[in-house]
Amino acid sequence: MISVAIDGPAGSGKSTVSKIVAQKLGFVHLDTGALYRAIAYFIDKSDVDFSSEIDVKKCLKEIDLKVEKGAKEQKILLNDKILTTELRSLNVTKIASKIASYKSVRDYLLELQRSFAKTQNVVMDGRDIGTVVLPDALVKIFITASPEVRAKRRFEQISGDGEKPDYEEILTSIKKRDYEDTHRKIAPLKRADDAILVDNSDMDLNQTVENVLDIIKERTEKI
Numbered sequence: 001m002i003s004v005a006i007d008g009p010a011g012s013g014k015s016t017v018s019k020i021v022a023q024k025l026g027f028v029h030l031d032t033g034a035l036y037r038a039i040a041y042f043i044d045k046s047d048v049d050f051s052s053e054i055d056v057k058k059c060l061k062e063i064d065l066k067v068e069k070g071a072k073e074q075k076i077l078l079n080d081k082i083l084t085t086e087l088r089s090l091n092v093t094k095i096a097s098k099i100a101s102y103k104s105v106r107d108y109l110l111e112l113q114r115s116f117a118k119t120q121n122v123v124m125d126g127r128d129i130g131t132v133v134l135p136d137a138l139v140k141i142f143i144t145a146s147p148e149v150r151a152k153r154r155f156e157q158i159s160g161d162g163e164k165p166d167y168e169e170i171l172t173s174i175k176k177r178d179y180e181d182t183h184r185k186i187a188p189l190k191r192a193d194d195a196i197l198v199d200n201s202d203m204d205l206n207q208t209v210e211n212v213l214d215i216i217k218e219r220t221e222k223i
């Protein structure tokens with residue numbers, strides 16, 4: 001089985017690029033951030049105190065999380081309910097960021113992510129795929145861009161949804177999340193030693209996709 005691990009900070013384009021690359025290669029895409037968000041959604045709905053790891057750990061027993069193959073993309077099922085746009089709310093984003101620092105949550109999701117890559121060719125994106133989840137992945141890529149460029153992308157994404165975002169607020173939150181992602185004790189965001197760096201600050205989406213496809217082609221031709 002071939003695994004492509006794509007990591008990087010918020011707004012670097014990981015999920016969008018991974019999805020297109022997986023489609024082009026006929027691989028299955030897993031956006032692992034959506035798994036953290038699904039747990040956050042459950043917590044949000046059930047009034048669990050997300051600042052208490054003990055309470056969060058307890059509530060994991062009530063969660064049945066599954067990833068199923070959909071027609072176009074993966075479906076995330078939480079206790080048999082398919083989750084889509086609910087995972088993108090501000091509250092869910094805030095809770096996901098906090099609970100992603102808990103060992104119990106990371107352990108809970110580790111096996112699910114690993115088993116996904118055992119039986120199929122995958123493109124998996126997240127923060128710790130190349131370092132922790134799939135350390136033996138054949139291809140590892142670390143996608144990044146300057147915080148200003150990433151904030152601008154988020155700004156445009158949110159504006160496209162019909163809202164009126166504040167650029168400075170988004171930039172501050174991107175920088176805060178970068179700090180939290182890179183400074184947490186367990187599985188922090190960092191480039192694996194053998195990951196290829198793609199800085200797409202000056203690349204559009206198509207150029208990034210082409211660049212990533214070239215890297216994968218070069219690596220897989222060697223085997």
Ligand code: CDP
Pocket residue numbers: 008009010011012013014015016017153154157200203204205206208
């Ligand atoms: O998953 P992640 O938070 O890393 O980013 P994303 O949600 O996939 O991408 C954020 C936005 O940036 C999307 O609207 C992408 O289409 C866009 N993007 C871009 O404008 N230029 C790139 N080179 C890569 C992504």
Ligand code: CDP
Pocket residue numbers: 009010011015032033034036037096097098100125126127128129181
């Ligand atoms: O799309 P965006 O970059 O805003 O976030 P995401 O990729 O959907 O991730 C949601 C939350 O889960 C973030 O706070 C990440 O730090 C965390 N996460 C993680 O800790 N490990 C992963 N493999 C994926 C996401």
